[in-house]
Amino acid sequence: MTLNRTPLLFAVVAVMFAAVGIFQSWNLAFTVLNLGLISAIMTLGVNIQWGYAGLVNFGVMGFIALGGLAGVLVSMPPVPGAWAAGGTGVLAGLAAGVAGIVASVITWKKTAHMGGKRYTIMAAVVLVSVVVFRMIIDPAVAAIESFESAKSGYLGGLGLPIMISWVVGGVLAAAVAWVIGKVSLGLRSDYLAIATLGISEIIIYAMKNEDWLSRGVKNVAGLPRPVPYEIDLQQSPWLIEFTQNWGLSIVDTSSVIVKVSYAALFTVVLLIIYRLSEIALRSPWGRMMNAIRDNEVSAEAMGKDVKAKHLQVFIIGSAVIGVAGAMLTTLDGQYTPASYQPLRFTFLIWVMVILGGSGNNAGSIIGGFLVWFFWVEAEPIGLALIELLTFAMADDNWLKLHLIKSAAHTRYIAMGLVLILVLRFAPKGLIPEVKR
Amino acid sequence: MTDILNALVIFANFVLVPGLAYGSQLALGALGVTMVYSVLRFSNFAHGELMSFGAMTAILTTWALQSQGIGLGPLPTALLALPVAIVVTIAVALIADRAVFKYYRKTRAESVIYLIVSLGVMFFLGGLIRFIIGPNDRVFTDGQRFIMKARSFKQMTGLNEGLAIKMSQGITVVTAFIMVAFVFWFLNKTRTGKSMRAYSDNEDLALLSGINPERVVMITWIITGALAAVAGTLYGLDKSYKPFTYLSILLPIFASAIVGGVGNPIGAIVGGFVIAFSELTVTFAYKKMLTYVLPETLAPEGLVQALSTEYKIALSFVILTIVLLIKPTGLFSGKTI
Amino acid sequence: MSFLSGEHMTGGYGGADILHDCTIGVEKGEIAVVVGPNGAGKSTAMKAIFGMLSLREGKVMIDGEDITALNPEARVLKGMGFVPQTANVFTSMSVEENLEMGAFIRTDDFADTMTQVFDLFPILKDKRKQPAGELSGGQRQQVAVGRALMTQPKVLMLDEPTAGVSPIVMDELFDRIIEVARTGIAILMVEQNAKQALNIADKGYVLVQGRNRFTDTGAALMANDEVRRAFLGG
Structure with a gap:
């Protein structure tokens, strides 16, 4: 049954993209496809x-944003002036921050026997750490942010090829996941959900406000690409010849070529991650994870360190999300912290997982494609639906105008419905988990 | 002496008064979350949207009343709209329970499934709200803006610094107090309220005693809906209404509930104020205050601000983390983990 | 036929049967005790009589009425009270509130019943404002019994009321239970402390692997050599 369903569903997705290509435009079709690949x-x-x-991770958005930050830090050229103005200061400040955290942790561990005094000592250590940290880093940050603030105002990156950031993004996300996991795993399951929701909000706030690092709401634009630029393609003789022969628009064709190149790169990454996920799932490690999920108590009784295993899986999953986040920024060619919205970047991903089939990797990919496709097309569909429903009303009817204006929001309603209905009537999703 | 008074007035103006208002809003929100948790045993991620729905209803009703020329004089018209908002939000909560949550109760689903289901409800309600009122900022305060203006306070006391109390702040604190008092009276003094506590304490024994679980659940949603409508409206009245903010406010609300001890109503109230005051005291710039108290030679140069205001939200997370590390059951020992 | 009786009960929790043609009964004002080795189906028999487990064969009768099809709540209305072995009080609620919750299904005034419970367990009256979770084990059991008495049951069923309490407290609890029986209530209880329990029992049932092995008066069972050797430790 499932064997037959998977190719069928992939065929449906392919037909849908082809339909967009034929009826709307191939440009749009590949835009949707690229974001579909990243979503997957x-x-x-x-x-x-x-x-x-x-494990419930409601902080997907945060890990995506971290991956995006990696894109900036790896690919953008460094800003020497900013480094001269405050580079050492920031590094020293960050070192002081780390030292402060280490000092706090050591103090906490060493003062366990002290009772009430412990908290006073702890508070003093934390306070001193914060003051020292701020005293070192604040002037440096100010200096960096005032250096050519309209043009740069941040430290810039390492000037390396942006594809390296796909790995770095994963590492960054993994590091943050380690911290969150350490704190909230091993407690009740919803604490992880709440903690991740919180940390992702904080990450976004930091990205918006730490201008020295990410330029904040001023955004970082013009990230270098791993694929050719349209403008170069349009000047290359072979393409000019090709489009003339076939009677195609050179602007559209060049843009499609760029998108196809991205799609090829993303497909390779997707296939690698899918392959690795499948190997992991079928390995003894994967079977043990399933066993722990299905019966935590008995797994614990059998001597499995449930918390440590959960930490592993949480870090790995977050790293994958971080990779995708870096890819997203690569595709966009810019980093815009203000554009990260939890409904779009956290909860939509959840709809994809649940619809596709929890525990099934192929299902997740299908869910990613379908939901993304629907998310993009929901607006025209919603609009058409509303126009159909209100065709009897006068064109200046306030209700009709309001409905048409609000059509874009029908996608949230639709996603909520999808989630609720799938959980209720098909909790296993489109491609159910394979029980081994 | 005057210097110290001036310093205190600054503190009251920028920390104490706003903290009381914000704390009341968080407390009401956390109380709603904790009620659902203690009876239905899951963290309701749709609670923020429930609050938002209440606020939206209050706004729409306020507009309708305003267009009819009905108002409350110095008080905001929204107060008159509040009962409507409460009734509508309760209806939404009950419908959501009937249509969605009830099934999982019958099948005795794990709490993590509820969590994700509540996500679906959140999504749906969030979309519905944006569909109806749009995603933009709405200001719906009317009537008198201040109970006490900074200038009249200065004239009254002769101090340099002013203390302003906004009408919305006053209304928030009073309304929240009434709501909380009512909920506590209900839980501790009425037979139905006690049966809710009994059900939350020991489900099997409650069944043995003939307590009807569906009735308990229904009343829980009624109280939760009312609390959410009031909390959402007060928050919108105080800070202006924007659908997006009700998703962000989930974090401080959950933090309040957990810090106090999930499932413990008193904990929810205390947690709300703990979070509110820590946010404000840590992000408050003490410079001006210190210039009054310290001798001139020691006057601080910087703002003397521990954390910039943008990171308010981080603070609820930090406090949450500390509590989880030191005492996972919260200050008032809620449900064990 | 007894006032309350489970007759020829056969059944289990879905899988294999735990009870096999097991019959237990008790008269008003009488104390009946069910004893037996671990896993003999003692608690299961109690649950079956209280309707927390459906029977494949056999029936449960109270006062001549067949109640086999009723759920536990309906049986409470028929005059049955049940004290579970564990988690038998509302720990976060005061003693008084526990008793109130016991009387939840009553629509009349239950102040008199509460006075009676306080007369029976005077210590509870002193501690009536304290959360039940803060009481000692023996006091908690008193709250649990008191809670069950609030519906003015005709039958009181106790699942190992003395589990985990000291011998002195156990003696006191048994004294109280005798007092309850004297008011005309039928008492059916499962006990680990077989010897002490049979001492106060009018009727005793020894179950082995879900079947009746011995059924006699408490005194007769105590006197029976085989019972003493096999189940009472000599």
């Missing part, structure tokens, strides 16, 4: 956490 990777990440191990 994000979905795989969440599926590793939720589907394999039953």
Whole structure:
């Protein structure tokens, strides 16, 4: 049954994209496809956490944003002036911050026997750490942010090829996941959900406000690309010849070529991650994860360190999301912290996982594609639906005008419905988990 | 002496008064979350949207009343709209329970499934709200803006610094107090309220005693809906209404509930104020205050601000983390983990 | 036929049967005790009589009425009270509130019943404002029994009321239970402390693997050599 369903569903997705290509435009079709590929990777990440191990990560957005930050830090050229103005200061400040955290942790561990005095000592250590940290870093940050603030005002990156950031993004996300996991795993399951929701909000706030690092709401634009630029393509003789022969628009064709190149790169990453996820799932490690998910108590009784295993799976899943986040920024060619919205970047991914089939990697990919497709097309569909329903009303009817104006929001309603209906009537999703 | 008074007035103006208002809003929100948790045993991620729905209803009703020329004089018209908002939000909560949550109760689903289901409800309600009122900022305060203006306070006391109390702040604190008092009276003094506590304490024994679980659940949603409508409206009245903010406010609300001890109503109230005051005291710039108290030679140069205001939200997270590390059951020992 | 009786009960929790043609009964004002080794189906028999487990065969009768099809709540209305072995009080609620919750299904005034419970367990009256979770084990059991008495049951069923309490407290609890029986209530209880329990029992049932092995008066069972050797430790 499932064997037959998977290719069928992939065929449906292919037909849908072809339909967009034929009826709307190929340009749009590949735009949708590229974001679909990235969504599918994000979905795989969440599926590793939720589907394999039953962990609830409501902070997907934060890990995506961290991946995006990696894109900036790796690919943008460094800003020497800013480094001269405050580079050492920031590094020293960050070192002081780390030292402060280490000092706090050591103090906490060493003062366990002290009772009430422990908290006073702790408070003093933390206070001193914060003051020292701020005293070192604040002037440096101010200096950096005032250096050519209209043009740069930040430290810039390392000037390396942007594809390296796909790995770095994963590492960054993994590091943050380690911290969150350390604190909230091993407690009740919803604490992880709340903690991740919180940390992702904080990450976004930091990205918006730490201008020295990410330029904040001024955004970083013009990230270098791993694929050719349209403008170069349009000047290359072979393409000019090709489009003339076939009677195509050179602008559209060049843009499609760029998108196809991205799609090829993303497909390779998706396939690698999918392959690795499948190997992991079928390995003894994956089977143990499933066992822990299905019966935590008995797994614990059998001597499995449930918390440590959960930490592993949480870090791995978050790293995958981080990779996808870096890819997203690569595709956009810019980093805009203000554009990260939890409904779009956290909860939509969840709809993808649940619809596709929790615990099934192929299902996650399908869910990613379908939901993304629907998300993009919901607006025209919603609009058409509303126009159909209100055709009897006068064109200046306030209700009709309001409905048409609000059509874009029908996608949230639709996603909520999809989630509720799938959980209620098909909790296993489109491609159910394979029980081994 | 005057210097110290001036310093205190600054503190009251920028920390104490706003903190009381914000704390009341968080407390009401956390109380709603904790009620659902203690009876239905899951963290309701749709609670923020429930609050938003209440606020939206209050706004729409306020507009309708305003267009009819009905108002409350110095008080905001929204107060008159509040009962409507409460009734509508309760209806939404009950419908959501009937249509969605009830099934999982019958099948005795794990709490993590509820969590994700509540996500679906959140999504749906969030979309519905944006569909009806749009995603933009709405200001719906009318009537008198201040109970006490900074200038009249200065004239009254002769101090340099002013203390302003906004009408919305006053209304928030009073309304929240009434709501909380009512909920506590209900839980501790009425037979139905006690049966809710009994059900939350020991489900099996409650069944043995003939307590009807569906009735308990229904009343829980009624109280939760009312609390959410009031909390959402007060928050919108105080800070202006924007659908997006009700998603962000989930974090401080959950933090309040957990810090106090999930499932413990008193904990929810205390947690709300703990979070509100820590946010404000840590992000408050003490410079001006210190210039009054310290001798001139020691006057601080910077703002003397521990954390910039943008990171308010981080603070609820930090406090949450500390509590989880030191005492996972919260200050008032809620449900064990 | 007894006032309350489970007759020829056969059944279990879905899988294999735990009870096999087991019959237990008790008269008003009488104390009946069910004893037996671990896993003999003692608690299961109690649950079956209280309707927390459906029977494949056999029936449960109270006062001549067949109640086999009723759920536990309906049986409470028929005059049955049940004290579970564990988690038998509302720990976060005061003693008084526990008793109120016991009387939840009553629509009349239950102040008199509460006075009676306080007369029976004077210590509870002193501690009536304290959360039940803060009481000692023996006091908690008193709250649990008191809670069950609030519906003015005709039958009181106790699942190992003395589990985990000291011998002195156990003696006191048994004294109280005798007092309850004297008011005309039928008492059916499962006990680990077989010897002490049979001492106060009018009727005793020894179950082994879900079947009746011995059924006699408490005194007769105590006197029976085989019972003493096999189940009472000599």
